[in-house]
Amino acid sequence: MTETPAVEGWFTTGSEPALIASKCEACGTLAFPKGVDFCRNPACDGETFVDAELSRTGVVWSYTDAQYQPPAPYTPTSDPYQPFALAAVELPEGIVVLGQLASGFGVDSVKVGAPVELVVEPAWTEEDGTVKTMWKWRPTAAAEGGN
Amino acid sequence: MSNDVAILGVGMHPWGKWGHSFVKYGVKAARAALADAGVPWQDVDLIVGGETVRNGYGGYVAGSTFAQALGWNGARVATSYAACATGAQALDTARSRILAGQAEVALVVGADTTPKGFLAPNAGERWDDPDWLRFKLMGMTNPGYFALYARRRMDLYGATSEDFAAVKVKNARHGLNNPYARYRKEVSVADVVNSAVVADPLHLLDICATSDGGAAVLVTSVEYARKHGIADPVKIKAISTVTPTFPNTIIDMPLFSTESTAAVAAPELTFKESIGHAAYEEAGIAPEDVSVAEVYDLSTALELDWIEDLQLAKRGEAEALLRAGDTTIGGRIPVNPSGGLACFGEAVPAQALAQVCELTWQLRGQAEGRQVEGARVGITANQGLFGHGSSVIVAR
DSSP states (O other): OEEESSSTSSBBSSSSSOOOEEEETTTTOOEESSSOOSOOOOTOOOOEEEEEEEEEEEEEEEEEEEEEEOOTSOOOOSSSSOEEOOOEEEEEEEEEEEEEEOOOOOOOGTTTOOOEEEEEEEEEOTTTEEEEEEEEEEEOOOTTOOO | OOEEEEEEEEEEEEEEEEOOOHHHHHHHHHHHHHHHHTTTTGOOOEEEOOTTTTTTHHTHHHHHHHHHOOOOOOOOOEEEOBBHHHHHHHHHHHHHHTTTTSSSEEEEEEEEEEEOOSSSOOSSSSTTHHHHHIIIIOOOHHHHHHHHHHHHHHHOOOOOOOHHHHHHHHHHHTTTTTTTTSSOOOOHHHHHHHEEEEEEEEEGGGGGOOEEEEEEEEOOHHHHHHHTSSSSOOEEEEEEEOOSSSSOOSTTTOSBBOOOOOSOOOOOHHHHHHHHHHHHHHHHHGGGGGGEEEOOOOBBBHHHHHHOOOOOOOOHHHHHHTTTTSSTTTTSSSSSSTTTHHHOBBBBHHHHHHHHHHHHHHHHTTTSSSTTTTTEEEEEEEEEEETEEEEEEEEE
């Protein structure tokens, strides 16, 4: 079974995966997803960027779940539908990034401010059997130990 | 020289799921606004349509679609699209032309026919469109974003599901006598908290539906109003359509992330705070002077956010206002006397205009069965996709 990222170039895989942001070579502004042509900083005319891996750990800004199956183009992963949780996570670089919570974790697993780390997990399976992977946020032990 | 324009007429088509063309709702609303003003369509020299993106080409050129349906009268035409702020942006176009002396009588119309269920993205594979990608990659729906904001209120300020339900209970009661509201039925706290959870912590009854509907506002120069024998019309004092200031640090629908504070510190005001702030500045009116507010309760919890964003309460204190009954009609600062989106459901290009219609009736003392006594100053607020938002201040 082949596993490939659901979207090319947005995150690294391996044992310590990370999100890949664009870093403006002129002012250092970070942007995720990468692929911007122009720096978002209104005071900067930068047009060249380098890839910069974002921190793999952050704290939960907020969280929710999807108790009803989202509409297409969302690809269901099971039949019947199984709800999943989502979190917006604040990284040390001063950027908040959304993602699903890692499989097996729900809204009861986190609080605003709880620490999480980035993992890469299967997201859905294509008709040809290819497994698409996505970044997800996994609550870390510190949260379970009482936040 | 005053920067005011007069609201001479307002009109709406009732919200619902009628299954007709959006053109029908828009024209009904337009004719109601013209009749309300006592101004013939032939006197209108500018028509501005709020675009609907779900109804084909006629929706993309809404201004001319409505003009043709009303009967071509040679008026200038414009069409605006600004997501939830569409109606306010259309109104701003009308106001600007009037204040520039390029129009005297402008009709602003927004109407929509909406599909059932979650608002889904446009069809096709669109890997460069964040609105498509957020569904594809994460299954992130609009209620998902509303739920993030709601959960933050709970964890940071101690809001409860019962607080959120109380917003719905209040708005349902407000809308009971509103002939344009789609849902006119009392709702209890138990009804809300026992309804299915859609996106934790929000229940089905915490989240607004999507509706068909139409609204229209006829605006004129103050001089035209005076010539027309109306010395004291409701006036538009401000229309704020500001964009965010970089870096926008609150995650917005439909994006994956916020902008980063790595190189530039966060601005003093959040985007939503800046929308209201700009309106107050433009109007020269302070939050303390506001008698009534119509805000975008896409979810119950969002109404509480807006109350603070509009400086009607300090951060984290909107629940206290709600619990004290201050935001109920008869309270210190009634919010959503129309019943809000809770009673209407969202008809995107019409909604920001519907807010203005309601405030106009409130300021004229014509909001039968839901009147805020002695209302003199009203404010609206909404936020839509991709950095659009608006706040309109009207006063008498």
